[in-house]
Each structure stands twice: as C-alpha cells, then as structure tokens.
Amino acid sequence: MPLDPQIKPILERIRALSIAASPQELRRQVEEQSRLLTAAVQEPIAETRDVHIPVSGGSIRARVYFPKKAAGLPAVLYYHGGGFVFGSIETHDHICRRLSRLSDSVVVSVDYRLAPEYKFPTAVEDAYAALKWVADRADELGVDPDRIAVAGDSAGGNLAAVVSILDRNSGEKLVKKQVLIYPVVNMTGVPTASLVEFGVAETTSLPIELMVWFGRQYLKRPEEAYDFKASPLLADLGGLPPALVVTAEYDPLRDEGELYAYKMKASGSRAVAVRFAGMVHGFVSFYPFVDAGREALDLAAASIRSGLQPS
Secondary structure, three states, X not given: OOOOOOOHXXXXXXXXXXXXXXXXXXXXXXXXXXXXXXXXXXXXXXXXXXXXXXXXXXXXXXXXXXXXXXXXXXXXXXXXXXXXXXXXXXXXXXXXXXXXXXXXXXXXXXXXXXXXXXXXXXXXXXXXXXXXXXXXXHHHHOEEEEEEEEEEEOHHHHHHHHHHHHHXXXXXXXXXXEEEEOOOOOOOOOOOHHHHHHOOOOOOOOOHXXXXXXXXXXXXXXXXXXXXXOOHHHOOOOOOOOEEEEEEOOOOOHHHHHHXXXXXXXXXXXXXXXXXXXXXXXXXXXXXXXXXXXXXXXXXHHHHHHHOOOO
C-alpha cells in the first residue's frame, strides 16, 4: 500500500538524522528528538528505578519499570535500537513505559555500551550480562525467574535475538519469549529484495550508506559480520523461545526479519512475523503520532503477556 500519511512528516525528521557528522553529534540529535516524544505522551506506571549492572570492565546503567506494586511479575529485558551507535534508556523511555504497563511486566531497559568507543562484541556481552543479572536478582526485583522475555528494536532486536541464542547454547534457557521489532539479523551485506528496493528509495528511513556506516562503527573487521553474534540469521535457530517478529513494508530490513521468522519455524522453533503496511523502519518509536506504531507496540505487549502466562 502507499506510504502511510501519518509517517510522511516523521520520515523527514528521521532522514535528517542520517547527515550527522559524527557518532557524538548523531547521539545529540536523537536525544533531543526523544525529549519531544517523551513530552508528547504520558504512560503512567507505579515506579521506575535506575540501577547499575556489573559488566566486564565496569558497569552499565539500566532503568527498571514497575507497572504495579506486586511480586512475581514477568520480566522483560529491552534493548534499544540505534545502529549500535546511538540510543539510550532515555530515547526509549516512552516505549518501555507503555510496554511495561500493557504487558503487566517489569521491564528492564538496558543501556549497553555503544560503538565506536566499544566495538563488537561488547554490546552482546553487556546484553547477556543484563539477562543474567535479572535472573540472579529476581527476588530483589520481585519478578518470576521462570517468566523472562527479551525484546528490542533494530540493533536492539539483533541483541535480543543473539541473547536468546546464547541462552539456549548455555543450557539455562532463561528466556521464554522474544519480541524482535524490525531487527538487524544479517550484517554480511548479502542483499535481499527489500534492501535493494528500499535501501536507496526516497521513502527509506534507513539508507544503505547509513547501514554501512553503522557496520563500520560496530565491527572491528568486516569478517566479524559472519559471526552469529553479529548476524544471528547464520546461527542454528532450533530450540529457541517463541518469537514475534515485527516488520515494516518500506524497511530495507523487512525481508531479513521475515526470513529469520521463517528459518526459526523451519528449524522447529515457533515464530510469527507481522508486517505493518505503509510503514518505515523506526515507526514504533513514533507511536505518539503514528497509529501503526501504537498498534505494533500494543501487539508486542499482548504477545509478551500471553507468552509469559504462569504455568
């Protein structure tokens, strides 16, 4: 279908970010834009708590969202998007508040370390350390360690997928559900139809040159793209927790996200891919102004809630 009229003015804002001269300037622009989003919406929840999670070489911040004062709630680790270069717990505060409220879960938003200051696989290691931290402190957080999900958008979707694979490989199987919102799952540069069609289109919010730039910031060497921890599409996808994969019609990453869901199913795992017509990469962040963004986030919350029902 045609580009949704609600996303057209948003698209101009998103495309303006791609001309940033440096990672630091890009981060400044995104943080400034996110303040406008946060001011545009109110998502009441019981409490938020900022914490520090120990990781190799130091600690990272996280923000914990409590939808109500109760024990034994499910937990969701949320990894923000931003090409592994920008984004923070602040830029995704409005998303995590709504996700916590609607999924009735304690959401832990993880401020993993960013490239180029911290190259691959630092973000992966931070993301996995956060999972272990939540599981180890379930009593302290008031969550059920047997009901943990991971979720993320774009680069954060990559981290959620990789954490699920690492968790399966460890044999612990802490993760019971994954929600991947227009995830990056293949950094090798092998083209798909959607990448060819929308990577250079005027309607794209994620031009190919920006994706290439993100890869150069994140990876130390091009061959690292073939590591499953960078490109989870290359991993064995059997025995993984059920996944909801959200894609956007005009997104260069659309086909690789849908292929990921298909490969999961072909490997014996459960997965559902839902494509949002007329939408571009990043549309969920703009849910205060875009109906489809709100619908996608509400779907994610419903999927988490149903996927983490008490046994």
